[in-house]
Amino acid sequence: MIDWKRVEELREEIGADGFAEVADMFLDEAEEAVQALVAGLPAGEVGGQLHFLKGSALNLGLSDLAAVCQDGERKAAGGHGELVDTAQVAAVYRASRASLLGGLSLDRAGAA
Template identity: 45%
Template structure:
């Protein structure tokens, strides 16, 4: 679910303080995007919304979420936005976020 190696590499690349800023920004922006999908998914912008989520998920190692967003983005780009499993994407984000927040200290030792 979480690519902890990716996260450690990112932290090592940018430094611990910058990493914390990236994490906070990621969670804030993705929470907003996920809320948009939850409350008012727009088939006209779904491809772009999922592309954003996919990239954000990759940045912080949320592999499963990234994969689901890629599948949905492809479906939306082929005119099948109505077949995108938005519920699975929302569920994956909540699960990934929970695992990230609860297991982060154990995996991100310096």
């Protein structure tokens, strides 16, 4: 679900404070994107939201979220944005978020 190697690489690249800022910003923006998807977007806007989520998820090592977004993005690009399972995207996002935050909390506790 989480590519912890990628998380550590990013943290090393930008530092712990920078990583925390990037992760917080992603989670805030991703929450808005997921809520918009679930609330219902015009089919033509679904692909853009999924593309954003996929790219950000890959950057943070959220591999399961990136995969489900890529699948939905393909459907949307094929003119089938209405076939994207937005409930699945939301469920995978929430599970990924919980796993990331839980892992980071454990990491911080171990460093203390």
